[in-house]
Amino acid sequence: MYFFSTEKMSVGYDKKPILENIEIGVERGEILTLIGPNGAGKSTILKSIAKQLDLVAGTAYIDGRSLSDISRNELPRRQAQVFTGRLNTELMTCRDVVAMGRYPYTGKFGILSAEDYRTVDEAMELVRITALAHMDFNKISDGQRQRVMMARALCQRPELILLDEPVTYLDIKHKLEFLSLLQEMTRKKNITVIMSLHELDLARKISDKILCIGENGTERYGTPEEVFKDDYITSLFHIDIGSYGESCDTLELEPPKGEPRTFVLAGMGTGMDTFRKLQRQGVPFVTGIIYENDLDYPIAKALAAHIICEAPFSRIGDEKLDEAKCWLKRCNNIICCRDRFGDWESGNQKLYNILTNMRL
Amino acid sequence: MVLAALLVILIILNICIGSVHITVREVIGGFTGVEISDTAKNIIWQIRLPRALAATVLGGALALSGYLLQTFFHNPIAGPFVLGISSGSKLAVALVMVFLSETLTHISSFMLIAAAFVGAAAAMGFVLLMSKAVDKMSMLIVGGVMIGYICSAITDIVVTFAQDADIVNLHNWSKGSFSGISWENVTVMSFTVFVTSAIVFGMSKPISAYQLGETYAKSMGVDIKLFRMLLVLLSSVLAASVTAFAGPVSFVGIAVPHLAKRLLKTAKPILMIPASFLGGAVFCLFCDLLARNLFAPTEMSISTVTAVFGAPVVIAVLIQRKRGR
Structure with a gap:
């Protein structure tokens, strides 16, 4: 049985489905990447799995349990989310932001115990941002922010992490660094990752499974080897000006x-x-x-x-x-x-x- | 803490200073009930103490309401006054005062609060509708100010057609003043404000999660719909209780949370909520002291004084934000 799977899942807004009959399954510690053109519905799927949106139809299972049976309080202990988009915090140090990840575990007033702070510091060490602890979250670089948000997610002690285009605003060095970090988490902590990526070359390398979402819904699902063949990417993105060469990820004008x-x-x-x-x-x-x-x-x-x-x-x-x-x-x-x-x-x-x- | 000490000192100062000077010893005497003249006792118990307490409670309520609105809209210059919420409740209270005073001989404090709350909620409703239509925070404020003007204009019309006897009262009140507060008023407002503030304090955990934005708060298990509704409700109640008794008071709601933040050097709600409350109390006591005494025997409206001290804070915040980006 898969750790995460869906059964005839349909997602969309206001009960109107955008994508229907999604069937995916991921093992623990695997990385599933959603690829496809802008506006196809990658974020909608992520938001639905995150329970930010209600499923239109079908079910999603985490560890054999239906998503709808997992309570609002339990879900954050199993699943953490990292979103794109700028956060505007005020007078919050990076450590404060990371510490927010302990939210599902703290008491009525959200006061962190020594144990909680140990988890926070551990998470910061794991993503190598200990040096940033006392810096203002608004004054660090995009790459650093993404790491802080990752540490925050880790503080929730999740089994599953959802990320929406996590490396879009990063330069190549930080793209590689961040994805390596994800890979490390899947290996060390056996965390399952579901994310959307625009970087096809990187998606192909890091993913265990890839779900392709085109204009007509989910088109292909499988390993990178199964997806990146027969010139499929060209048709997924309707590339007609320039070309994408599958064999060596060559993008040419x-x-x-x-x-x-x-x-x-x-x-x-x-x-x-x-x-x-x-x-x-x-x-x-x-x-x-x-x-x-x-x-x-x-x-x-x-x-x-x-x-x-x-x-x-x-x-x-x-x-x-x-x-x-x-x-x-x-x-x-x-x-x-x-x-x-x-x-x-x-x-x-x-x-x-x-x-x-x-x-x- | 510094704020609490300041609060006690200012309450005493507010009782001492006035057209009739009362010594600190007399004040202490007034409380313990020894060797004090009847006039002094009267002034303390019937005029100055209720007024000082009102300034404390309402100042705190205003600042807290401002803090909640700033959190809710993720907007540093939100506040009950600029968003038109104070003016909305002012309008409702004026309507009740003018039209019901003919049929009823006495308007109770609870009725005032209820009317103010209805007005505040209506104005808040408009602001919320607007916030859905416009996503720019500056536009939200402009809209709020417009709502405020519309409500004030209607209030003025109502006042114009009111009977002479009501006008004197209404006129003072509609500009904002802590004068003429009775013990009954104080009891009711304290009850309302303290209960509301206690609930707000109990919500400090979800508020802290909300600082990272709605999506993250939701991802951590906050019931967003309920939370947003409570924020709106509580901030309206707080703003309404102020308006019901003291009329619209400007700038306390915007400025004090920022001052508190600078003072604490943190934005953690669990500290910010009590600090905003105490800060608002101190700020209002100080401003009321000036309003009463600066041009005595003429009394200024409280908003005049709060604007003088509050507006520069808002400008400073805006400039600092710009520089921070």
Whole structure:
């Protein structure tokens, strides 16, 4: 049995469903990420699981118990939430904010015991913000704030943490740091994480399960390997300008239009900078002869008007060389990105010789 | 604490100073009941003491009401006066005073509070409707001030058509004053205000969670609907009890919570609630002292004095906020 699961769950506002029949299941200590275009309903799902919104239909289970059976007082001890959006606090130190996480455990007046303060300090140590304890919460950076909010959530001693776009406003260093922290929590504390992310590349790496929410509702659910295939992301986000390459998470702008008059001899990752430079200059180009497993290949596929390519680790055949020569005749601009070639790509060596002769 | 000590000193000062000077020894005598002239005794027991107590209780109520409204709207310049709540209850009380005084010979303190509460609740209702429509906090305040003006205008019309005998009373009251408070008034207001304040103090835990915003409060198990309703209700009751007896008093509600915050250097509700109350009491006693004596025998309206001291605090808060961002 899953630690967290849903059964025919429908979510929405004012009893009007936005997303229907959601069926997901996550084990303890796993990370489930929701991805999809803006406005598809990622936050709505999170808010519903958080009980900030009522479910329109169906059920969600935490540890085998229906969400509706868990009382207002019990839920915060099992589930904590971290939201985006700026908080405006007044005269609150970071430690004060973290200490708020003890709310579900304190008495009538919310006075913290020595034990509570120990938990607070432990949580701050765990997310490495002990040094911030006495700083004003309003005067720290976004990355630090997110850590403080994480420590606050940990103080609730949750089994499940919900996060809505937790790294959106962070720079890459802090994105990586924060997600690593999440990973650490799932490993050390066996906490289950459900979050939404806009960073597809990171979602793919950190998630155990991914739920894709498109314009027509929940579309795919599974491991990253199951989700990131068959060019699915392009259709999930309806990408029509530019492209997203699944194999290497390459996000490229639109290829230049027009008849190619430029030939780029590339391969072994030497060509990608040139491809992007030509894209910036708006110059359409042909490139080859590139192996289909080359680093240059996904970028060439996104940007080149035509690629002359060969199957991986095979000898470059004469017909490919002829194809390249054919394209060369139409080009008046030649760019050589490399001058040394391996034993199997003698075809490229020949092409190189032709190019250097043409230049002279 | 400093505030409590200040409070005691100011109560004594308020009793001593006036058109008839009374020595501290006489005041102590008045309480213990020895060697004191009848005039002094009368002044103490019939005029000064009820007035000082009223200023204490109502000042506290106003500041607390302001604190609750600031918490509720997450708005540093919210208060019962700027949001039009005081004016709303003023209107209701004026209506009751003018129209019912013909049929009833005596209007009880409870009726005044009830009328004031209805007015406050109505004004609060408008403000809440407005807060749904506009999400900018400055707009909320502008709207509140407008509601205040509308209510004041209607009050003025009512006063204009009132009978001569009522006008004298109404006129003083509608500008805000602690004068003419009877012991019956004091008992009723103390009861109402203390009970309400005790409930507020009991709510300090959810208020602390609410400081992180509604979503977080809800995520930690606060029953948000009930909590918001209580906040609105309690702040209205507090503001209403003030208006019922002293008319609309400006700036105490906005300024005192900020002063208390600076003094305590924390915003923890469990400290802020008593501090706001004591602070409001001290502030009002001090202002009433000035209102009575500065241009004696002419008495100023209490709002005149509170505005002089309160408005600069509000401006300072706004400037500081701007700089903090």
